[in-house]
Amino acid sequence: xxxxxxxxxxxxxxxxxxxxxxxxxxxxxxxxxxxxxxxxxxxxxxxxxxxxxxxxxxxxxxxxxxxxxxxxxxxxxxxxxxxxxxxxxxxxxxxxxxxxxxxxxxxxxxxxxxxxxxxxxxxxxxxxxxxxxxxxxxxxxxxxxxxxxxxxxxxx
Numbered sequence: 001x002x003x004x005x006x007x008x009x010x011x012x013x014x015x016x017x018x019x020x021x022x023x024x025x026x027x028x029x030x031x032x033x034x035x036x037x038x039x040x041x042x043x044x045x046x047x048x049x050x051x052x053x054x055x056x057x058x059x060x061x062x063x064x065x066x067x068x069x070x071x072x073x074x075x076x077x078x079x080x081x082x083x084x085x086x087x088x089x090x091x092x093x094x095x096x097x098x099x100x101x102x103x104x105x106x107x108x109x110x111x112x113x114x115x116x117x118x119x120x121x122x123x124x125x126x127x128x129x130x131x132x133x134x135x136x137x138x139x140x141x142x143x144x145x146x147x148x149x150x151x152x153x154x155x156x
Contacts, residue, residue, distance in 0.1 A: 028151075035151045 089095035
């Protein structure tokens, strides 16, 4: 029997009074309850994060205006420090390609280039480089089984 429908057929055959006691049903009900609770909490967290962003902006503006790094509260202090940061062009842009050409020309590309694990996984999984390269990579990479559990709410 198809693994997608096997449990559905099994529980549909149960009498209503036994349905909720079936171990799979208990697992799904517990998962669904926690999933809904998590979604509610995530929505609450988003709201609080929005409030914090506003307060953070106000703290930065205050510290800049007053020329301070520490702002005192009644039970806490905020340390506000700024730091200049180098920002590079986004991946896939013409500017990024030009920057990479400059780094290669300067002979420093190897110092800043990094392995992209997601691109490597995709290339190996899809056999992009052929069996010879995949065989050579076996000494460095392995496979592991990852599970995805997705809740589908019943409508109605």
